[in-house]
Amino acid sequence: MKRKRNLYLKTIPVEEAREKYLSAIADLITVKHETIKVTESLDRITGSAIYAKYSSPLFNASAMDGIAVRAADTAYASETSPVVLQEADYMVVDTGDPIHPPFDAVIMAEDIVETEGEVRIIASAHPWQHIRPIGEDIVAGEMILPGNHKIRAIDIGVLLSAGILEIEVVKRPEVAIFPTGTEIIEPEEEPEEGSIIESNSRMFENMVTVAGGIGCRFAPIIDDYEKIRDAVAQAADRYDMVIINAGSSAGTEDYTVHVLRELGEVIVHGVSVKPGKPVILAVVQGKPVIGLPGYPVSAYIGFENFVTPIIQMIARRPERLTETLQAHISRRLVSSLKHKEYVRVKVGKVGDKFVAAPLARGAGAAMSLVRADGFCIIEQNSEGIEAGDVAEIELYRSKREIENTVVVIGSHDLILDVIADIMPNAYKDMFVSSTHVGSMGGLMALRRGEAHIAPIHLLDEESGEYNVSYLKKMFREPMALVKGVHRIQGIMVKKGNPLQLEGLADLCSGTGTEAKDLAGEEKDGKETAGAKMAGEAICGGGSAGEKIASNVPAVKKAASVRYVNRQRGAGTRVLFDYKLKQAGIDPSEINGYEREMATHMAVAAAVAGDGADAGMGVLSAAKAMGLDFIEVAPEEYDFAIPVKFLELPHIKAFLEILQSAEFHARLAQLGGYSAERSGEVILL
């Protein structure tokens, strides 16, 4: 039960850590060279200056198709008194042919009249006219490329022309990458309860490539001190750099720092950055050895902050430029003075301003890195950024792409993914970016000028009509409601509906308030009203539940049906509340009413796992997760768009997609949609 932990990590700022480490290894690092074929040198870095072996042209050469002559012979030629040259006094030449004495000029074919055995010349040629002198382009012995130059296609052409077949380039540093952890499995293995698919090392491998090195990924090592130590010691001998992934924190099985202390010197352990604090920067046998945290976002940020600069140093590659722009932050970002924080953001251009919408901030949210357009960096000495403030964003999509992206903020539906997929395929260099904040959140974003389009499905409880009244109420500017899809909302339950739920009423166990009252009491094993269903729910979920039966305490107290809700402002939440009200159910009777998730798919996943029994969502999400579905109500999922955006090329493309055959075919695949009016524009 007791395991040793190093609970407290003393951290230092990123810049200080980097400087401290770089100066510790600066004298240890050696830039190695190798000789390679010029034809295989694209993107490599020259090791030293390269000098031409041959001149180009290699000889005085005709620059035109025509005839080679002695310029002096033609000095008085004119239209009225042409000079006539006999065969022996000129030579027909094509472009590139050598010109030798006594010839010292070329006359273009267009400017002569050729008859059998002689030519008539009607304008004088000056000496060296249309002759490319030897070495005009490249002079033997001259420097063609300096050292530290990244070789381009044109350079390869010129090197070969200058007689250079092989060149000395900087050797790419080889970086050993060790995934560690007893719980990790290879991506090819079938995951079991508790398995974590090891993918960071593959990300690193490719980040090494991008930085200019060669990544050498090893098979995972279990959490075993000696095994990790031996592997690192061997690798430090053979490779230019070593990365150890995970085990860099202060957990019970985090051996990395101890291993590195035994093998060499730990320069830094713990950096004031979020995500990415548990970084270890060490030197073993004169080689940089870095321990990176296991959470993918932390791993990524740790790599970019500490591994990339070292690879670039050994590979002699210039620092990569990060394009930056100034953007309005769409919501308040609070951060601690204790660390520098990297907040992933989606960036869009709406009207004439750039807007950055923060994404999930968790260290485990790898998808937020995939979805992000850039980072908003909150410096260590800042407490955060207010909504609407302008901040600098480090982009990792190009500004041009961002400018051609439709910014969609609002309710989530799988059809947004479908549109985002179709768009760049059907419309060159146009993209869709969507952020899911619920229908009301989307309308608020539209009002603040942060989005082009808000997908919404808001029921007006009074009129029973969808969407229109909200737009009329909330906007003064001319708005369009573009029809989207009809879709079915319902209760998603586990496959086979083990709790045999039939509708909203079954969610209401009547134990909601009771559960709260029980909270402080001693556990006494007494069963609540929800026992039957809850008991099944807890033990259900198939194999996963069974596997852990041996090592978790037996179920002592049953709970009601565990519901998982959507966030406030979500159309699905509005609908759920409306339906509860119709049915006369008090939300406090729903166990889990307060547990909020941001998308249909997140709710579906919770229901598919063993953390929840039911949640409201659309049929397509239930289908995607293999859940059963209890239909509740059809609804209209539409798009709110300010009229002023309707004529923008990418917005027009968006509307065209709604009416396209491909879109309708994809809807049919998803199931649960009808789309008769898709793309219809209603001006309000």
Add this chain to the structure above:
Amino acid sequence: MKRKRNLYLKTIPVEEAREKYLSAIADLITVKHETIKVTESLDRITGSAIYAKYSSPLFNASAMDGIAVRAADTAYASETSPVVLQEADYMVVDTGDPIHPPFDAVIMAEDIVETEGEVRIIASAHPWQHIRPIGEDIVAGEMILPGNHKIRAIDIGVLLSAGILEIEVVKRPEVAIFPTGTEIIEPEEEPEEGSIIESNSRMFENMVTVAGGIGCRFAPIIDDYEKIRDAVAQAADRYDMVIINAGSSAGTEDYTVHVLRELGEVIVHGVSVKPGKPVILAVVQGKPVIGLPGYPVSAYIGFENFVTPIIQMIARRPERLTETLQAHISRRLVSSLKHKEYVRVKVGKVGDKFVAAPLARGAGAAMSLVRADGFCIIEQNSEGIEAGDVAEIELYRSKREIENTVVVIGSHDLILDVIADIMPNAYKDMFVSSTHVGSMGGLMALRRGEAHIAPIHLLDEESGEYNVSYLKKMFREPMALVKGVHRIQGIMVKKGNPLQLEGLADLCSGTGTEAKDLAGEEKDGKETAGAKMAGEAICGGGSAGEKIASNVPAVKKAASVRYVNRQRGAGTRVLFDYKLKQAGIDPSEINGYEREMATHMAVAAAVAGDGADAGMGVLSAAKAMGLDFIEVAPEEYDFAIPVKFLELPHIKAFLEILQSAEFHARLAQLGGYSAERSGEVILL
């Protein structure tokens, strides 16, 4: 003697040609897909949207190291009345461990007090605290990447986490590349008189790679109609695209267009662009087949205009972005209304403006592409750009690099190459760019604010002093003269000095004016005064001269010593004129006085070839080309720098290099220099 030519090519504008061709092939092109391993997918383009197979996390997982508890058990825990849990009522968990019912919260290790068999909890845990619910990051079934997405390292990590091992990506188009021409040789072969080293195909191969395709380069084909036809026909069948290099013009052996007319359809022949007019855009067996001109710059521009967009189309890669900036053009550029012109420029930032200095405009000047920082494009409807006008430059170096580059304009010396080589090696991300316009040209550029540094060696004939008086005379602003090197100027002659020249007096054959008078006369075989020397000169030059003896007319008339001069304003020209004056020699007595070259190395190359016998230059250039050298005078080669630039970091770096051990070692290698005062700053 007579060969068939197609003298006139009807050309159309670039944009029209591209549009015409793209629309002709649009329906023929098919984007192919292939399935590859995710681990090998960096930089590939997704063929279609990719959906997650697994959720991540795969189960409800602890987000912290600590203990899993029932939240309800802890509801009333506080510092004053801690809750004590027995072993059966909690579970020690590490980050990532699965959490199962009945546990529904995690308490961080820092927040508990652990004693034998029990823990004390001093704050309540809310349900789902520190638990990452299943699918928090990735939900099985959700779209991870859309189609047409370029895969990054982070994407690879997420794909693997989501259980995706293989993905469908766009197949890279395979492009067959055929060099043609009887005179071309492989780079490995020893060049002979008339040989042209074939290097374009290797440049293309790498340009194909950069555009997103796979270049398949074939061995050169001689100029033979049937051979070219058969090769193209076969390749069109097997490859996605075919490039034929050279033979696209209207010369006597330019078969390409005829071949393509026989095999398929020629859509465009001849484009109004300079360089790069003779382009052929054709379709053979439904495949794009493009004939590109032989001159390297023409070939490059033709490729970028017509091949790159097609590869990007088939490879579904976005158009590459070209960074542009507005720069002042340093000298007048006259262009014809008949074509669009691509002028290569060097770009520098001097003070707060960007300045673009045009480079050599010839189609054969491949080094100008290597040296260029970008293109200034003169549109077809423009007659050119005036000096000082602002024009848009398409960059191919980054703006940041340009901003960190020392702009050197003035007299040429090999030591500038040496400094340019040392700079980026010794100073991170700092560069030197030099343009050779002679000493006076450099000072003029400084005055116009187009350069940071002008290297000069200008003799004041009155005082006998170098450089100082020119700066005092020409500048009002405070100037610094930074001492460079002492170097030796002299007459470069062919190895072994076959004409046995001893000094300037021997250049003066006394036939200069006579030669002019002879220009209009009939060739009569009579020998001039320079016969002895000239005869040797003409027949000299070793093997090259002998090889062509059979196919050129016999020498009929001897000339004087053929001198090759430097351009007006060059310090070497000033020195030469001064020395001629001292010796009482009239320039008209020098045969070749009017023939101007821009650098020491170009003069040296001319003397090394069979086009000239003597030229003035520095010892290092003579050494580099293996020439003999007749010393004329030592001189001071210094750097003029406005005082206001002295504190710029890259200028400081430049001055530091002048005093560095490495620089002095490299000077010793070159020979002919002394550098006692290098880097000494004299404020004027």
